[in-house]
Amino acid sequence: MHLSIDLDSEVPIYQQIRDRLVEAVADGHLGEGAALPSTRQLASDLAINFHTVNKAYDLLRREGVIRVNRKSGAVVRRDSRSGPADPQFVEEWQRRLRTLLAEAEVLGLSQAEVIERCSTVQRSFGQARPDTPR
Amino acid sequence: MHLSIDLDSEVPIYQQIRDRLVEAVADGHLGEGAALPSTRQLASDLAINFHTVNKAYDLLRREGVIRVNRKSGAVVRRDSRSGPADPQFVEEWQRRLRTLLAEAEVLGLSQAEVIERCSTVQRSFGQARPDTPR
Amino acid sequence: MHLSIDLDSEVPIYQQIRDRLVEAVADGHLGEGAALPSTRQLASDLAINFHTVNKAYDLLRREGVIRVNRKSGAVVRRDSRSGPADPQFVEEWQRRLRTLLAEAEVLGLSQAEVIERCSTVQRSFGQARPDTPR
Amino acid sequence: MHLSIDLDSEVPIYQQIRDRLVEAVADGHLGEGAALPSTRQLASDLAINFHTVNKAYDLLRREGVIRVNRKSGAVVRRDSRSGPADPQFVEEWQRRLRTLLAEAEVLGLSQAEVIERCSTVQRSFGQARPDTPR
DNA sequence: GTGGTCTAGACCACG
DNA sequence: GTGGTCTAGACCACA
Known part of the structure; x- marks a missing residue:
């Protein structure tokens, strides 16, 4: 490791x-x-x-x-297949998402490019675990 | 304010x-x-x-x-129409994006739901500035 | 067992x-x-x-x-019908009772509700041994 | 303090x-x-x-x-007047209550005496804050 | 002046 | 051998 x-x-x-x-x-x-x-x-x-x-x-x-x-x-104990977690955590996560996306705007990244980057990162998550249905 | x-x-x-x-x-x-x-x-x-x-x-x-x-x-000095910013900032931003998306995975949010949430936030950014072409 | x-x-x-x-x-x-x-x-x-x-x-x-x-x-060696035990144990037990009840207060449980919960638990103790006089 | x-x-x-x-x-x-x-x-x-x-x-x-x-x-941040707390905490509290009451049984304390001790402790909680309705 | 972080090392509890 | 506790002291971030 x-x-x-x-x-x-x-x-x-x-x-x-x-x-x-x-x-x-x-x-x-x-x-x-x-x-x-x-x-x-x-x-x-x-x-x-x-x-x-x-x-x-x-x-x-x-x-x-x-x-x-x-x-x-x-x-x-839990990975992406463990089902939904505490809604409180999700809410806090959403706040940080908003801030991060706001930063992208100010950095001059287009909204489409940001979504594209998100998808790319998400695909990289799937690679080591290709058997998981999504 | x-x-x-x-x-x-x-x-x-x-x-x-x-x-x-x-x-x-x-x-x-x-x-x-x-x-x-x-x-x-x-x-x-x-x-x-x-x-x-x-x-x-x-x-x-x-x-x-x-x-x-x-x-x-x-x-x-700059807003979302100001064009691309320092690549170094973008690189650092991307790292934080990866961490935030990883957290979403572990929280059990589906990749589609995450993208949906991103889009929703991005639309909320567009509202107060409808004249900006994208 | x-x-x-x-x-x-x-x-x-x-x-x-x-x-x-x-x-x-x-x-x-x-x-x-x-x-x-x-x-x-x-x-x-x-x-x-x-x-x-x-x-x-x-x-x-x-x-x-x-x-x-x-x-x-x-x-x-002893169950609930065995009579009083070492007073030292009782004293130590009482201290833990005080802490536990304090936690209930801070958790926002009303005093009446706490007593009710105590009684309910105690009744559950009696069930498997109904012959014991109290 | x-x-x-x-x-x-x-x-x-x-x-x-x-x-x-x-x-x-x-x-x-x-x-x-x-x-x-x-x-x-x-x-x-x-x-x-x-x-x-x-x-x-x-x-x-x-x-x-x-x-x-x-x-x-x-x-x-919260005292006994702050209203109910996280149900998860309450559930965990209840488990400890059960253990503590079981110990009382084994110690030979009668159920009535245990309730009496609980009430006494609870009254001591009210003393420094007599204005709080219950 | 407050809490937060990190280091370092000793000792203990658990299994 | 594992994590948990406590001590001790340095340095930093925050307000």
């Missing part, structure tokens, strides 16, 4: 870990039931402190993405 | 101000050349420190969204 | 076993003198390590709920 | 802090809007590390009991 983390980014490291793992679940590299590396292992790989990884995992656990088991470590 | 700010959000206030203003530009409430309220005025309206507003304006300036002039105050 | 255990709960498994067994004694499914399953049997049923079951039984033994005998296994 | 914490308890310190604060909210010592001491201040008072207090506050924040503001610190 390799995650590309930027130690100099203004985005907190634990948040980057969380984001990369969510992406890995979305694109099918980590399916439901897949085991994540142990906190200390991943911390060692990324050359960071294990508490930072711990915080990322804890965040994912609270979001319902993984479950953490003292014995077997962290395991993916 | 009214901006809805949540003082208890985990999102920094200056970031919220920046986000709301970007949205105002995107939906046409603030077109190119439009004047933003003075920092002290806005700070007073929102009952916050004017340094916080200053920080938001400075962020928008560095992003190329507004132009700040000592005597005429802050003015919108 | 079937106990519902959640392997992913934040509550330790041995604690869950202990809790379920205490509830089984309270609701009359396990009366004074009743034999508990052997540690290896129960561990096999729950698909967990038998050391974990051992730990639960040891906890119950120290609490005075069961008696453990090398050849006859674990037997219920 | 003084909280009685047992450093030698098997209950984690951050959990004890959380429990004591919930009780303080329930009994009216901390009403809605009341300010909690700063994390570092409370840590100093209790002679513990501020990270431990931090964790307690974070827990309360996630439970919806307090809100945390970079400027003004932690403030009580």
Whole structure:
């Protein structure tokens, strides 16, 4: 398991870990039931402190993405086939979508181009998991 | 000019101000050349420190969204008709898009529904500025 | 004997076993003198390590709920008809009661509703053991 | 603000802090809007590390009991007059109630005595806030 | 001055 | 061997 983390980014490291793992679940590299590396292992790989990884995992656990088991470590609990999640999360997600699309407008990206980029990203999610009907 | 700010959000206030203003530009409430309220005025309206507003304006300036002039105050420099912006910004935007779409997958939103939501938001941007050709 | 255990709960498994067994004694499914399953049997049923079951039984033994005998296994030592227990246990129990009731207040449950819920649970305890005078 | 914490308890310190604060909210010592001491201040008072207090506050924040503001610190967000909370929390609360009442049975407390103890505790909650109708 | 992040290391609980 | 807790201290972001 390799995650590309930027130690100099203004985005907190634990948040980057969380984001990369969510992406890995979305694109099918980590399916439901897949085991994540142990906190200390991943911390060692990324050359960071294990508490930072711990915080990322804890965040994912609270979001319902993984479950953490003292014995077997962290395991993916829900992926794109797990059905709808908490409406509250969806609402919050929608707010961020609005902001991101507003930024695209100001950046001068046309609405059609934005939709095209969305579709491209979505297709990349399907690739590692081609058997899933949509 | 009214901006809805949540003082208890985990999102920094200056970031919220920046986000709301970007949205105002995107939906046409603030077109190119439009004047933003003075920092002290806005700070007073929102009952916050004017340094916080200053920080938001400075962020928008560095992003190329507004132009700040000592005597005429802050003015919108670019809106959705201003043509393409710095490719570096676009690249960074694309990364955040990928993360946001990955979250949607994990939340269980179908790809079609996500595209639909994007389109809906984009249409809401067009409404206050119907004269803009696309 | 079937106990519902959640392997992913934040509550330790041995604690869950202990809790379920205490509830089984309270609701009359396990009366004074009743034999508990052997540690290896129960561990096999729950698909967990038998050391974990051992730990639960040891906890119950120290609490005075069961008696453990090398050849006859674990037997219920006291149930609701056994008379008052160690005042120290009662005192500690009372502290936890206070915390739990405080949580109910903060959750917005009315005091009357809380009492009602208590009574309902207590009635469920009486059902499997209707002969006990109160 | 003084909280009685047992450093030698098997209950984690951050959990004890959380429990004591919930009780303080329930009994009216901390009403809605009341300010909690700063994390570092409370840590100093209790002679513990501020990270431990931090964790307690974070827990309360996630439970919806307090809100945390970079400027003004932690403030009580909901007390017993705030109306019903998340049904999921209530359900989890009910499970713990069942376990606690089962323990009372096994301890030899009569059902009537348990109800009496509940009522006594509840009356103590009303004392510091006598104006609240129930 | 407030909380948030990250590091570092020790010790414990769990299974 | 896994995660959880606590301590300790540095540095930064926010308002």
